Amino acid sequence: MMNSLEKISVLIAEDDSVSREILRKNLTSWGYEVILTKDGEEAWNAIIQSRSRIIILDWLMPKLNGLDVCRKVRETITDRYTYIILMTAKGDSEDVIEGLTAGADDYITKPFKRPELKARLVTGKRIINLETQLLDTQKRLHELATRDGLTNLWNRSAIFKILEEEVERSSREKTPLGAIMIDIDHFKDINDSCGHLAGDAVLVAISRRLMDNVRPYDKIGRYGGDELLIVLPHSSRENLKIIADRLQKSIEEKKFVIPGHDPLKVTISIGGTSYDGMNKKAVDSLIQESDTALYEAKNEGRNRYKIIKIDGKDK
Numbered sequence: 001m002m003n004s005l006e007k008i009s010v011l012i013a014e015d016d017s018v019s020r021e022i023l024r025k026n027l028t029s030w031g032y033e034v035i036l037t038k039d040g041e042e043a044w045n046a047i048i049q050s051r052s053r054i055i056i057l058d059w060l061m062p063k064l065n066g067l068d069v070c071r072k073v074r075e076t077i078t079d080r081y082t083y084i085i086l087m088t089a090k091g092d093s094e095d096v097i098e099g100l101t102a103g104a105d106d107y108i109t110k111p112f113k114r115p116e117l118k119a120r121l122v123t124g125k126r127i128i129n130l131e132t133q134l135l136d137t138q139k140r141l142h143e144l145a146t147r148d149g150l151t152n153l154w155n156r157s158a159i160f161k162i163l164e165e166e167v168e169r170s171s172r173e174k175t176p177l178g179a180i181m182i183d184i185d186h187f188k189d190i191n192d193s194c195g196h197l198a199g200d201a202v203l204v205a206i207s208r209r210l211m212d213n214v215r216p217y218d219k220i221g222r223y224g225g226d227e228l229l230i231v232l233p234h235s236s237r238e239n240l241k242i243i244a245d246r247l248q249k250s251i252e253e254k255k256f257v258i259p260g261h262d263p264l265k266v267t268i269s270i271g272g273t274s275y276d277g278m279n280k281k282a283v284d285s286l287i288q289e290s291d292t293a294l295y296e297a298k299n300e301g302r303n304r305y306k307i308i309k310i311d312g313k314d315k
Helices: 018-029 042-048 066-076 093-102 113-148 156-173 189-194 196-211 236-254 282-299
Strands: 009-013 034-037 054-059 083-088 108-109 177-184 221-223 227-233 268-275 305-309
Touching: 009 018, 009 042, 009 066, 018 034, 018 113, 018 156, 034 042, 054 066, 054 113, 066 083, 066 093, 083 093, 083 113, 093 108, 108 113, 113 156, 156 177, 156 221, 156 227, 156 282, 177 189, 177 196, 177 236, 177 282, 189 196, 196 227, 196 236, 221 236, 227 236, 236 268, 236 305, 268 282, 282 305
Parallel strands: 009 034, 009 054, 054 083, 083 108, 268 305
Antiparallel strands: 177 227, 177 268, 221 227
């Protein structure tokens, strides 16, 4: 995402070579990156490829005129705002209205005055930067709403939503979907003996280690307390066994270094199940059966994994 310190790319569409070169020299001297095109069709292709945020369009051009390009930009580019300055020899109010109605944000008449063009570009840059700041703020708010404040994993509501979406996709595509529930063994003892700050540090460290040992498209969320839920698309029971074994060993084999304490040996218990894409109530079943499998793993001595069928029978 662009910030105010980065150069803004300006695309120029001008069929007159002399005017085009004058624009290029001026904009380059003002610190803009410049992309030059000589007609409307070439400009449109460059707009799609370059993702330029500011465009200077000559009104009268071969193939596509400036108004045509304006309309195509407004109809097609919806994921970002593009600031359009229409350059024209036409100065009548009717022409200005026509240009603005077609989608231009501003206009400048030929022959242009350098200070005026520079000021209009500054206005465009300010609008683009304001949009960037707004999108950054929206992104941060979304992170706050969906991420766990301690571990930065998905929070409970977000991981449930992810699970629901993956169940729908699994049903639609008839592909397997796995779920794994993880519990930190004797986590209360860590809090009691080392303090809650150390317990929090262990939970954060475990979360990071788990993230390093799942696939890029797997999603991990904090289910509650020290319980974590992992949603694993395209994962059969055999896949889950391989992943669960890797996760369990990644935690057990290396102690956790917590400032102010001796290295801690920590283990986890894992329960999991896989969905075949046929059960419409799979969200509840995946949670319940994974939790059942987790309980069995803990009941059998902890530091192990249990993967069961979604009906809980074949262990």
